[in-house]
Amino acid sequence: MKLRKYLYISLLVAISLVLFLVEGLIPLPFIAPGAKLGLANIVTVCALFLLGPRACLFIIILRTGLASFFGGGPVIFLYSIAGGLLSLAMMTALKKSARFSIIGISAAGGFAHHFGQLIVAAFAADTLSMFRYLPILGPCGLITGFIIGGLSARIISHKFD
Amino acid sequence: MSKMLKKADIVLIVLLFALSLLPLIKFGQPEPACYAEIRQAGKVIERIQLTGHTGITEHTVTYKAGGQEKHNHIRIENEQIAVTGADCPDKICMQTGAISHAGEIIACLPHQLIIEIKSE
Numbered sequence: 206m207k208l209r210k211y212l213y214i215s216l217l218v219a220i221s222l223v224l225f226l227v228e229g230l231i232p233l234p235f236i237a238p239g240a241k242l243g244l245a246n247i248v249t250v251c252a253l254f255l256l257g258p259r260a261c262l263f264i265i266i267l268r269t270g271l272a273s274f275f276g277g278g279p280v281i282f283l284y285s286i287a288g289g290l291l292s293l294a295m296m297t298a299l300k301k302s303a304r305f306s307i308i309g310i311s312a313a314g315g316f317a318h319h320f321g322q323l324i325v326a327a328f329a330a331d332t333l334s335m336f337r338y339l340p341i342l343g344p345c346g347l348i349t350g351f352i353i354g355g356l357s358a359r360i361i362s363h364k365f366d
Numbered sequence: 367m368s369k370m371l372k373k374a375d376i377v378l379i380v381l382l383f384a385l386s387l388l389p390l391i392k393f394g395q396p397e398p399a400c401y402a403e404i405r406q407a408g409k410v411i412e413r414i415q416l417t418g419h420t421g422i423t424e425h426t427v428t429y430k431a432g433g434q435e436k437h438n439h440i441r442i443e444n445e446q447i448a449v450t451g452a453d454c455p456d457k458i459c460m461q462t463g464a465i466s467h468a469g470e471i472i473a474c475l476p477h478q479l480i481i482e483i484k485s486e
Contacts, residue, residue, distance in 0.1 A: 299378070304372070304374040305372060305374050305375050305378060306370045306371055306372050306375050307370070308370060308371055308375055309371070309372065309374065309375025309376075309378050309379065312375070312378070312379050312382070313378055313379075313382060316382045316385075316386070336389045337389055339386050339388070339389045340386050340387050340389055340390050342386075343382065343383065343385065343386025343387075344383055344386050347379055347382055347383060347386070351379070358370055
């Protein structure tokens with residue numbers, strides 16, 4: 206059982222890494238620094254519901270580490286990991302409360318992701334004016350999180366054995 | 367998919383959306399350009415651009431009362447304005463110190479003098 210879980214984790218890391226790299230190839234209009242689709246988060250959301258928060262934590266750390274190795278570097282790593290961890294914490298808490306659907310949880314996760322990044326950015330630049338971007342990035346996270354939640358719900362509704 | 371969406375989800379999303387907009391209250395518009403309006407007895411006698419002001423500019427406002435001449439010495443240093451000298455009885459205008467943000471005010475009531483920062 207344990208081995209099976211590790212296998213799942215490593216597979217999901219690989220999938221999320223591919224999604225991350227593929228997303229980099231899709232040209233998107235520049236909205237605000239840090240705004241992106243976050244396709245790789247489909248894996249995060251699915252893993253949270255299928256494998257639980259601990260496995261999800263592993264996936265986030267591995268994915269973020271490897272992704273910044275493939276392109277990004279240490280600074281981007283710091284932003285991503287802050288966003289990823291805050292997002293996971295938020296989603297785990299909301300999931301525990303059992304009041305929200307996957308879509309709501311995922312949307313909140315998308316929001317928390319950007320919020321976490323802004324916290325790091327505010328520290329890095331030593332100015333609260335970084336939060337000027339929140340009115341753009343917050344709704345962006347909600348929208349992408351919403352879509353990702355919908356996609357994840359469809360994936361999860363299939364039976365895994 | 368729409369069946370899945372619970373009421374709580376919508377509340378959550380609306381709440382977070384509102385939270386997103388919160389910085390607009392503080393940062394909303396980029397700090398508008400400010401100028402200081404100096405009024406004596408209700409009449410505007412001077413208007414000084416504060417935004418972009420560098421160095422030191424000084425003004426002396428004269429107030430005539432009962433055959434006597436009274437003065438307020440106003441000093442604008444960079445984007446701040448202050449009353450640095452006055453021969454009024456209470457000196458409240460001097461104690462107010464320097465002001466620089468829209469809405470702030472320095473008043474010298476004995477001389478019927480008001481300095482108010484306004485944004486354009």
